[in-house]
Amino acid sequence: MIAFVILIVKVLLLIAILMGGFAYTMLLERRLLGFFQLRLGPNRVGPGGLLQPIADAIKMMLKEDLMPASADPVVYRLAPVISAFAALAVDAVIPFGAPIHVFGLTVDLDIANPSIGLLIAFAFSSLGVYGIVLGGWASQNKYSLLGGIRATAQIISYELAMGLSAMGVLMLAHTANLEQIVLAQRREGWFWLPQIVPLLVFFITMIAETNRTPFDLPEAESELVAGYHTEYSGMRFALYYVAEYINLITVSGLWVTLFFGGWLGPGFLPPILWFFIKVGIVVFLFIWIRATLPRFRYDKLMSFGWKVLLPVSFLYLLGTAAFVSGVL
Amino acid sequence: MWGVYLVGIIAVLAAVGVVAARQPVHSAISLILNILALALLYLMLSAEFLAAAQVIVYAGAIMVLFLFVVTLLTAGKEEQEAPEILSGQRWWAGGLSVAIGLVLVLILAQTPSSGLGPAGPVGTLNALGAALWGRGFPYLLAVAMMLLTAALGVLVLNRPERPSRSSEPGSER
Numbered sequence: 077m078i079a080f081v082i083l084i085v086k087v088l089l090l091i092a093i094l095m096g097g098f099a100y101t102m103l104l105e106r107r108l109l110g111f112f113q114l115r116l117g118p119n120r121v122g123p124g125g126l127l128q129p130i131a132d133a134i135k136m137m138l139k140e141d142l143m144p145a146s147a148d149p150v151v152y153r154l155a156p157v158i159s160a161f162a163a164l165a166v167d168a169v170i171p172f173g174a175p176i177h178v179f180g181l182t183v184d185l186d187i188a189n190p191s192i193g194l195l196i197a198f199a200f201s202s203l204g205v206y207g208i209v210l211g212g213w214a215s216q217n218k219y220s221l222l223g224g225i226r227a228t229a230q231i232i233s234y235e236l237a238m239g240l241s242a243m244g245v246l247m248l249a250h251t252a253n254l255e256q257i258v259l260a261q262r263r264e265g266w267f268w269l270p271q272i273v274p275l276l277v278f279f280i281t282m283i284a285e286t287n288r289t290p291f292d293l294p295e296a297e298s299e300l301v302a303g304y305h306t307e308y309s310g311m312r313f314a315l316y317y318v319a320e321y322i323n324l325i326t327v328s329g330l331w332v333t334l335f336f337g338g339w340l341g342p343g344f345l346p347p348i349l350w351f352f353i354k355v356g357i358v359v360f361l362f363i364w365i366r367a368t369l370p371r372f373r374y375d376k377l378m379s380f381g382w383k384v385l386l387p388v389s390f391l392y393l394l395g396t397a398a399f400v401s402g403v404l
Numbered sequence: 405m406w407g408v409y410l411v412g413i414i415a416v417l418a419a420v421g422v423v424a425a426r427q428p429v430h431s432a433i434s435l436i437l438n439i440l441a442l443a444l445l446y447l448m449l450s451a452e453f454l455a456a457a458q459v460i461v462y463a464g465a466i467m468v469l470f471l472f473v474v475t476l477l478t479a480g481k482e483e484q485e486a487p488e489i490l491s492g493q494r495w496w497a498g499g500l501s502v503a504i505g506l507v508l509v510l511i512l513a514q515t516p517s518s519g520l521g522p523a524g525p526v527g528t529l530n531a532l533g534a535a536l537w538g539r540g541f542p543y544l545l546a547v548a549m550m551l552l553t554a555a556l557g558v559l560v561l562n563r564p565e566r567p568s569r570s571s572e573p574g575s576e577r
Contacts, residue, residue, distance in 0.1 A: 151429065191528055195456035202464025206436065209468070213429055213475040221475065228472045232465060239460075252529050 078181070086187055090167060098321040099129035105363045112367035139310035144216055147307065151214035156312045159207025159319035165200040166326045169193040171255045173339040173348030185339075185348060186255070193254040194246060197330060198239060201285065205231045207319060208287075208294060212304035223303025226374065227294035231285060233378060237385035238281035241274035244396040245334045258338035266337040271396070275335045277389045282327040284381070286320060288362060290369040293377065328358035408448055415441035428474045432467060439463045453529045 103118070107125065110117025119125040143152055168187035175184045190196055205228060212224020245267050246252050249260035261267055268275050284291040295303030305316045332338060332354040341350030372380070418441060421434030439462045446455040536544050 148427070148429070151433070154433075190452060192452050192456050195453070195460065195529075199456050199459035199464065202460055202468075205464075205468055206471070209471050209475060210429070210433070213471075225472060225476060228468055232468055232472075235464070 082181070082183060083187070086183075087168075090187060091164065094164060094167060094322050094325065095318070097325050098318050099133070101321050101325060101359055102132075102317070103128050104359070105366070108360070108363045109367050112364070133314075136311055136314040141310040141312060142307070144307050146216040148214040148216070151210050153312070155207050155211030155214055156308065156315035156319070157207075158210065159204055160315045160322075162200050162204035162207065163319040163322040163326060166197050167322070167329070169196050169254055170326070170329045170333060171258060171338060172329075172351050173346065176348075184255075189253065189255055192252045194242060194252045194257070194334075197254070198235075198242075201323070201326070202235060204319065204323065207316070208304045211308065211316070212294075215304075215307040217307055219300040219302075220304050220306045223294045223296075223300050223306070227287060227304060230287075230291065230293060230377065230381075233381040234281040234284040234291075234385070237277055237381060237389050238285060240386070240389040240393050241271075241277040241281070242334060243393050244271050244274045247393075247396055247400045254333055254338075258333060258340060261337045262340055266335065266340070268335040271335060271392075273392045274389055275331075277385050277392075278331060278334070280385060282331060283362065283365065284377075286323045286327060286362075288320075288324070289366040290372050291377065292371060293374055296371060298371075324359060324362060325355060328355045328362070331358060408445070411441050411444045411448070415445065428477070429471070432471050432474050435470075436463055436467050439467065451532075453532050 103125065106128075107117040107119070117125070118128045121127045121131045143149065169190065170193075171184070171186040171189070173185040175182050177183075188196075208227040208231075209224040212220040212222075212227070215221070245257060248264070248267055248270065249257040251257060251260070283289075287294050293303075294300075295305065297303075300306070305313055308316060329351070332351065336354055339347035339351040341347065341353075345353075415438055418434045418438035422431045422438065425431040425434060439458060443455040443458040443463075446452075446458060
């Protein structure tokens with residue numbers, strides 16, 4: 077019974093943390109983009125603009141919810157929910173910190189700790205693309221459809237390289253359990269050095285999977301108005317934004333867990349803070365890249381994914397396999 | 405136990421939805437639901453890795469490609485029925501599927517079940533890996549060769565036709 081209560085509390089806390097993380101990641105991105113572009117960014121609502129997310133949330137909730145007359149009503153309503161669900165579900169298996177002891181109870185800082193945690197994370201994140209492609213199709217708008225189709229091809233192509241680049245870590249740690257992967261890094265050193273190439277490949281595919289600049293072709297505003305979410309407004313539009321930013325936080329957490337020791341760190345700060353600090357640094361990197369790089373051309377994006385990232389990560393995987401099995 | 409029935413009912417309803425839906429995209433969504441329900445069933449049978457692989461491979465990759473094609477084909481098209489080429493094929497298909505279902509139910513009724521799933525960690529990554537790469541390696545190799553052959557076959561069948569040398573003007577040079 078007490079375990080069930082703890083589980084419910086953990087789920088609610090995780091959702092609260094992620095929603096708060098979403099709101100303030102978005103604010104951080106807007107302020108930082110402002111600074112990168114030599115302007116101020118939103119700074120009027122509250123001290124330093126800190127209440128801006130709340131104002132945005134109220135605006136989104138009060139906006140009229142529009143649906144095109146020719147849209148498929150069920151799929152149109154379902155699509156943003158799929159996106160948000162897939163984004164939130166991945167976080168259930170990511171360990172946020174070392175188990176803590178409260179009131180004589182040991183509480184793991186993750187919702188679930190399955191033996192195949194990494195694969196569960198990939199399974200849920202691979203479902204996220206349905207929200208985009210179904211939303212684009214259900215809108216019955218050519219720009220939405222093109223955005224959805226671009227997203228499908230892009231995510232399928234980059235998912236392969238992403239999975240292959242995570243395999244090396246799996247081999248080095250001898251497990252697919254994310255907590256065990258973190259503990260293996262405490263024994264053998266963080267995996268970023270032995271896996272330096274997969275680390276870079278994983279980072280690039282992370283940007284592509286979250287559809288962010290320079291891989292934001294599904295919503296390229298100079299060609300497709302807003303891509304797959306052109307027709308969405310109000311809370312449904314907000315759900316797509318929630319999904320995008322939570323995906324950003326999630327893949328950052330996954331990257332940190334796989335290559336940078338997760339919640340490990342010197343003892344003067346609690347493990348959960350180390351995890352948040354590392355994730356924060358990665359999120360900053362994401363924003364920096366968005367402010368710096370222009371968008372890819374679509375054929376270059378495809379040939380880069382299939383002809384560069386995939387062979388490179390595959391070769392490095394073979395090398396890692398040879399190393400782990402003792403052939404080398 | 406009721407969980408198995410619930411997921412089973414969802415799986416069957418979704419499977420019916422695949423053939424009953426008028427709109428191809430709705431069929432695809434039903435199929436995805438069916439795949440997810442099957443993954444849940446695998447999970448209940450303690451085949452964790454199989455469940456994850458089912459979702460990653462079928463729901464995450466193959467159905468996405470299906471949707472890619474289906475959304476392209478049905479964009480902005482009116483729903484209309486193509487004329488049937490084989491007359492009465494629906495009746496035949498319906499009758500045959502009911503007959504197959506009856507046979508399956510009969511076989512199930514005669515086979516005593518012994519609890520849910522085998523005991524022990526048979527469905528984990530290590531157990532499945534040991535089975536596939538150890539004892540079952542020849543079969544894995546055979547399946548891999550078969551898939552490779554199919555992929556090569558598609559490439560060969562779809563290659564652009566090479567213009568024959570005699571008909572091409574200027575090829576004598």
